[in-house]
Amino acid sequence: MTHIRIGPRSSWLAVxxxxxxHFRELLFFLVWRDVKVRYKQTIIGVAWVVLQPLVASFIxxxxxxxxxxxxxxxxxYIIFAMGGLVPWNFFANSIQRGxxxxxxxxxxxxxxxxxxxxxxxxxxLAGLVDLAVVLIALIVLMLIWGVxxxxxxxxxxxxxxxxxxxxxxxxxxxxAINVQYRDVGYAMPVVMQLWLYATPVxxxxxxxxxxWRWLYGLNPMVGVTGGFRWALFGTGMPPLAELAxxxxxxxxxxxxxxxxxxxMESRFADVV
Amino acid sequence: MSEVAVCVNRVSKEYRINRFQRKKTHERSLRDDxxxxxxxxxxxxxxxxxxxxxxxxxxxxEVKSGEVVGVIGRNGAGKSTLLKILSRITRPTEGTIDINxxxxxxLEVGTGFHAELSGRENxxxxxxxLGMGKREIDRKFDEIxxxxxxxxxxxxxxxxxxxxxxxxxxxxxxxxxxxxxxIVDEVLAVGDVQFQKKCLGxxxxxxxxGRTVLFVSHNxxxxxxxCGSAILLEQGKLVEYSSDVRHVITRYLSAGVNDGARxxxxxxxxxxxxxxxxxxxLCVSDKKGKVLNRALNRNEEAWIQIExxxxxxxxxxxxxxxxxxxxxxxxxxxxxxxxxETQWTKLREGKWMLRSQLPLYLLNEGTHRLECIVDLHNxxxxxxxGEHNPTVQMDVQGGLSESPYWTRARLGAMAPILxxxxxxxx
Numbered sequence: 001m002t003h004i005r006i007g008p009r010s011s012w013l014a015v016x017x018x019x020x021x022h023f024r025e026l027l028f029f030l031v032w033r034d035v036k037v038r039y040k041q042t043i044i045g046v047a048w049v050v051l052q053p054l055v056a057s058f059i060x061x062x063x064x065x066x067x068x069x070x071x072x073x074x075x076x077y078i079i080f081a082m083g084g085l086v087p088w089n090f091f092a093n094s095i096q097r098g099x100x101x102x103x104x105x106x107x108x109x110x111x112x113x114x115x116x117x118x119x120x121x122x123x124x125l126a127g128l129v130d131l132a133v134v135l136i137a138l139i140v141l142m143l144i145w146g147v148x149x150x151x152x153x154x155x156x157x158x159x160x161x162x163x164x165x166x167x168x169x170x171x172x173x174x175x176a177i178n179v180q181y182r183d184v185g186y187a188m189p190v191v192m193q194l195w196l197y198a199t200p201v202x203x204x205x206x207x208x209x210x211x212w213r214w215l216y217g218l219n220p221m222v223g224v225t226g227g228f229r230w231a232l233f234g235t236g237m238p239p240l241a242e243l244a245x246x247x248x249x250x251x252x253x254x255x256x257x258x259x260x261x262x263x264m265e266s267r268f269a270d271v272v
Numbered sequence: 273m274s275e276v277a278v279c280v281n282r283v284s285k286e287y288r289i290n291r292f293q294r295k296k297t298h299e300r301s302l303r304d305d306x307x308x309x310x311x312x313x314x315x316x317x318x319x320x321x322x323x324x325x326x327x328x329x330x331x332x333x334e335v336k337s338g339e340v341v342g343v344i345g346r347n348g349a350g351k352s353t354l355l356k357i358l359s360r361i362t363r364p365t366e367g368t369i370d371i372n373x374x375x376x377x378x379l380e381v382g383t384g385f386h387a388e389l390s391g392r393e394n395x396x397x398x399x400x401x402l403g404m405g406k407r408e409i410d411r412k413f414d415e416i417x418x419x420x421x422x423x424x425x426x427x428x429x430x431x432x433x434x435x436x437x438x439x440x441x442x443x444x445x446x447x448x449x450x451x452x453x454x455i456v457d458e459v460l461a462v463g464d465v466q467f468q469k470k471c472l473g474x475x476x477x478x479x480x481x482g483r484t485v486l487f488v489s490h491n492x493x494x495x496x497x498x499c500g501s502a503i504l505l506e507q508g509k510l511v512e513y514s515s516d517v518r519h520v521i522t523r524y525l526s527a528g529v530n531d532g533a534r535x536x537x538x539x540x541x542x543x544x545x546x547x548x549x550x551x552x553x554l555c556v557s558d559k560k561g562k563v564l565n566r567a568l569n570r571n572e573e574a575w576i577q578i579e580x581x582x583x584x585x586x587x588x589x590x591x592x593x594x595x596x597x598x599x600x601x602x603x604x605x606x607x608x609x610x611x612x613e614t615q616w617t618k619l620r621e622g623k624w625m626l627r628s629q630l631p632l633y634l635l636n637e638g639t640h641r642l643e644c645i646v647d648l649h650n651x652x653x654x655x656x657x658g659e660h661n662p663t664v665q666m667d668v669q670g671g672l673s674e675s676p677y678w679t680r681a682r683l684g685a686m687a688p689i690l691x692x693x694x695x696x697x698x
Contacts, residue, residue, distance in 0.1 A: 002372070002373060002374055003370065003371070003372050004360070004370070004371045004375070005368060005369070005370050005371075006357065006358075006360055006363065006364065006368060006369040006370075006371070007363070007364070007367075007368045007369075008363055008364055008365060008366060008367075025400055025405055025406050026400045026401060026403075028400075029396060029397050029400040029401075030400075032397075033386055033389065033393075033397055036388075036389065036393070037386060037388045037389065040388045041388070107383065107384065108383060108384050108401065109361070110356075110361065111361065111379045111380045111383045112359075112361070112377070112379070112383050112384070112401055112402065113359050113360040113361050113375075113377065114401070114403070266362075266363045269356065269361045269362040270287065270362055
């Protein structure tokens with residue numbers, strides 16, 4: 001027979017991963033709900049997923065590619081921009097949804113028990129469907145513009161996993177703090193705007209002077225966008241140093257995020 | 273079976289009101305905390321500060337496997353907090369609880385329902401949220417749909433449902449939860465009478481099915497019917513736990529009587545502040561207008577008297593009272609706008625006294641509770657029946673009837689004397 005002991009607060013290091021696993025079906029249903037509901041009552045539905053980055057890329061291509069003549073690693077600028085926007089949008093949307101996830105699920109948190117970790121994880125997993133759709137669109141676009149993917153494309157899932165891990169790690173901490181201080185939710189759009197410019201999405205990282213690269217690489221999305229472009233377009237060398245740095249930052253974010261989340265978890269229901 | 277299913281050991285729960293509740297929303301901003309830290313960086317958080325509330329204080333009890341336990345108490349006595357801790361939604365500040373068995377809790381029906389999803393989809397989603405697996409839901413799906421009586425609309429988004437259909441579907445999922453220990457909060461207080469009956473039936477099926485159940489309700493009938501024992505909470509403390517359910521209920525109800533409010537309630541100044549109708553006094557009086565400080569005979573003239581102040585006249589204002597029997601059943605509601613519109617008292621801004629005579633020979637013997645209610649018709653309740661409203665007690669005793677046959681209190685919530693006519697139809 002199952003035995004549970006409920007006490008004031010469990011150690012804030014221990015996460016009951018077995019329990020998280022036990023609730024995997026709930027995780028699945030929450031992801032499924034988010035996906036199912038997202039484009040309800042729209043006319044073009046899931047096409048929005050493709051339309052948003054596509055329009056943005058066009059605008060970037062006209063402004064930065066045509067007028068400003070920014071270097072684009074010898075690729076058509078629109079392809080270059082899409083190659084940055086796809087991982088970036090996935091990341092930015094994940095953080096945005098992840099940060100708001102706990103507060104958005106206040107009704108669940110105050111009425112039902114389950115490992116709270118499931119909520120931010122589900123909100124980010126739900127973004128993967130959008131990502132898959134937009135990736136296909138991007139590959140079609142590449143073929144239209146005559147850019148053929150190389151074998152490097154098999155490393156693409158690794159880059160996406162990296163983006164996923166970074167977004168999850170950051171979201172866990174942010175959403176936990178957001179329960180207590182709603183300031184986080186208001187600050188995030190601004191932060192993400194700045195973060196976008198600190199990431200080689202609309203410009204090439206070759207613009208950054210060599211001796212500042214290490215500092216620049218501390219932004220984990222530098223490795224991700226660089227790695228993503230390399231995996232898709234196969235141009236130049238894989239940015240190994242940046243990827244290693246990204247990976248380390250991801251691990252740090254995940255550990256820090258889980259600890260912070262776990263520490264604040266016991267208060268969620270009282271405060272949310 | 274005499275195995276212990278739930279063992280609650282000296283559990284307390286503290287809520288800080290200055291930090292969370294005092295602000296209307298439970299949010300606090302980073303700035304507040306930064307400012308506090310800067311202004312008084314060395315002040316330690318004082319656990320015994322007057323700004324904290326102990327929703328539960330040192331509560332201990334044991335529930336044996338298979339027992340059905342009712343938890344009763346007034347609003348704010350700590351019932352919901354206790355259930356929240358038992359269902360692991362929030363943690364106790366002190367003390368521990370040991371639970372043997374799988375717990376399922378129903379603190380609300382329809383938790384996690386999504387308006388955009390169809391009935392079918394919501395059954396799966398809600399089932400998963402309540403802790404059922406996909407296969408379990410697959411197996412019970414038809415049963416759930418049949419119970420909910422919404423077969424025809426099972427693939428329609430629930431936002432198109434009537435509120436009745438919505439509640440039925442939500443309860444149907446909840447009713448098919450199959451844990452070893454069930455924790456239920458007031459779920460029966462929804463839906464129409466017909467549906468409540470059905471829910472109650474399902475509940476008693478569960479209760480008599482050998483499962484351990486903890487059940488919070490204000491419905492004393494339900495508690496008495498379903499529970500083998502009852503716990504009475506008062507201001508966060510457990511004051512009574514006995515298998516004599518009747519006894520615990522009586523104690524709960526009589527606690528209300530000794531609350532200072534007997535047959536007269538007077539506003540202490542700032543209670544129930546609102547511009548539409550702020551109640552100032554509520555009492556039961558005799559025909560001369562004197563407060564009735566004793567039991568009322570059934571054959572005696574009595575008036576319900578409500579005084580209050582109108583600052584802003586609302587044309588939809590309705591003032592009245594609701595009356596409850598000893599077991600907590602609402603007997604009826606009366607409003608000053610019940611008659612034809614031409615007979616309503618024309619109210620204006622100012623202080624008013626409204627009186628309404630209680631029909632003779634209507635209420636059964638016993639201690640009744642009478643509460644003042646105020647409604648803006650079809651807009652909102654200013655004082656909603658069943659909430660924490662101005663309340664007085666009214667004992668009814670004696671003067672049963674002039675009939676020589678009617679010598680004892682009748683069964684039934686009310687005991688009117690009605691007219692009978694006999695016609696020979698040979």
